[in-house]
Amino acid sequence: MRIIYYYLCLQYKYRTKNCIDMEKTEESQKMVLKDHYDALSDENKIALRKEYMDTTGMAYTTFYMKLRTDSFRPLERQLFEKMILDYKVPSLTKA
Numbered sequence: 845m846r847i848i849y850y851y852l853c854l855q856y857k858y859r860t861k862n863c864i865d866m867e868k869t870e871e872s873q874k875m876v877l878k879d880h881y882d883a884l885s886d887e888n889k890i891a892l893r894k895e896y897m898d899t900t901g902m903a904y905t906t907f908y909m910k911l912r913t914d915s916f917r918p919l920e921r922q923l924f925e926k927m928i929l930d931y932k933v934p935s936l937t938k939a
Contacts, residue, residue, distance in 0.1 A: 876914045877921070880928050888931045896927055 881889065897907055900920060910916050916924060 877916065877924055877928070878911050878914065880932070881911060884928075884931055892927055892931050896924060899923065 881892070884892065893904075893907060896902070897904065900923065902910075902920075910920070
């Protein structure tokens, strides 16, 4: 129902407050790497950051800039996603 309503709003270029609000809620539901990183404990954040920076040779400031702006290159993103899974679910990956 929401998708149809949203489609009709876009189709007829009929911008209402509801259409704009729907765009914002759909946008905010998308999780970026920073959201996953923020969900880790402080110890895991430090360990992940250190391991990632050692593996890639990336500087501390570059790491946080790329994390904040979500501007990782494809291989950097792939490595980060793999590492974040290792830290989020350690029991499954180490078993």
